[in-house]
Amino acid sequence: MSRIMLAANRWCMREVTSIDETMKFYRNKLMREHNTLALQAPAYAFVCVTNDDELLKALAWARIEGVGVVVLGQGSNIALVGNMEALVVHQAVQGIEVLDATDSDVILRVAAGENWHELVQWTLQKGYYGLENLALIPGTVGASPIQNIGAYGVELQSRLLQVHARQIVDDKPVTLDNAACQFSYRDSIFKHERKDQLIITAIDIKLSRLAHINISYPALANFFAENVHIEPTPEAVFNAVVSIRRSKLPDPSVEPNAGSFFKNPLLGSAVAARLLAKHPSLPCFSQANGAVKVSAAWMIEQCGWKGHRVDDLGVHPQHALVLVNYGSASGSQLLTLSNKIVGSVYDEFGVSLEVEPRIYGLRS
Template sequence: MIEVRRDVSLGHYNTLALPASAAAFVEVSDDAGLPRALEWAAQHELPVLPLGEGSNVVLVGEQQALLLRLSTSGVEELERGPEHVLLRVAAGQRWHPFVAWTLAQGFCGLENLALIPGTVGAAPIQNIGAYGVELSHCLVAVHALRVADGAALTLAAQDCRLGYRDSVFKHELCDQLLITAVDLRLATRAQTHTAYPALRDHLDAHGLGEPTPQQVFDAVVAIRRARLPDPAREPNAGSFFKNPVLEAAQAQALQARFAGLPGYPQDDGRVKLPAAWLIEHCGFKGRRRGAVRVHREHALVLVNDGAGRGEELLALAREIAAQVADTFAIELEIEPRVYGAAA
């Protein structure tokens, strides 16, 4: 059984607390309900908008769609080898509690990704990443239903074309699949990734030269709690823009012109620049436009003070992007997915 509701307010279903609504809304907590929801959408000629925790979306106005909120849960152990375990995790499972659970089992690999809001099913969409680790480090496969006909299919990790905050689900397969589960390969022998500067500094400051995975998890949680604005108090969607990645020559030319502009060399020879630095340099830190603003301490985070609408937020984002383009000749790309008329 699925229960589809009409004209549902979405204010509580997105971490920016934007006042959007859905023409139709269904919350599905068991796998059997997923094909039924897709059938319902086809019968009513509505597109399907899958939603997890709404922590990476900008919802503008009324969504003429069946908003399908996934709250399926469950973890299955598929295989255990001498040094690894293979898990299948339901798409609606909340990410952070799942990461905490893996550590409690003695599985490691996800500790740097602690406290990222959202669901397991959304994690491959932008190949979530933090503190030097991305989902691609342990993703084995993605299971999905094709929205058009409900057919079940599996994509191997290499077919997901995971990149920096990017995947095939944002391109060729955009809006075509409902992810139902994700297979992850985790290590059963402790190994950690601690080279990321902010993480290394924190560990050193606490005398943890060779931390356990649990200590890395605790450090990431502590850093994020101290540094990142909590959406429950300051509604936001995390980083609003992706960090631009430029050819080395272009990055060097900019660094010669703008003293102090940091650059992070990538494996492919290109250089990643911090969007926050570019935005701050343009004077936007803390700038307010009506009920929306750039965070006072985090130039990359846009905040809705409560009464803000999606249009206002996007207008501020466009103003920022235009100024950055004028100053640095760089086109900033919005990280969250924008849904609605003004997208």
């Protein structure tokens, strides 16, 4: 192992430890470019892994250094509010393999470092259908099971067969089938019993070779109702989702953000009915399990937060769920704003909002 001190860059001195020509560990790595909120915070060390062998070397390095491991994809669902006392492993392993194909279905194994939206595009080009509603979700394939990504009436759980991972503690490869992942709305076992224990290396998904169109989600239904000349093929659904998302959501490369900062609360039917009696315009969506999903964006807007901005931090003027770093806002400013929003929604509606992105760097 060779140790090199790099010259000072504009932020700080970086020490790089190289295991071999291709694998470099960056100490005190500033993380701004690795999270879509563009928050600045140092990590103990950072490494990019492009295959299983490098992943094993990274885990061994962290053990020798005596630090924990945090795996990141594109950092589109995290908020860095302080130092990350860990080796950050950027999972970049690539590859898509067809495991099985029949006249009606195809089973794919997709490596964790593949870009999610590019996967969706690739499957459509091949005539493998089922992911089109999930177009343009930022991030990697490996992160997709963590919060069971979902959009426009479809969730990953409806397409996923298995998750392949390595245990951080002992390198052991493990496979979890769909049921073992315990998926629900923006949730899975990877946020609970298996939190911080696994590095996902690949997922297996089952797609259809026949088109099954799902345009039940109101924004999509409206799109096709207003554009009757467009036949709702999978490609048309993909294009519609891309166009609706582009018109609604700010591009993180222009206005740094982490998408929806708060989850839509799920309430029991009696609680939701009481709330609705008091606030008849509150958008509500009944769930199959009897719960009612209520709109966090509506409540935040009612509390006057939409468009709120102080210095470099604000709530997007068109999207009350999106917090934006307009320049050099800090993680602690973000946390303060988030807490204020949560507090005011609770005071007004008696509903506790839950933050969606994973917060890193909180002092215990």
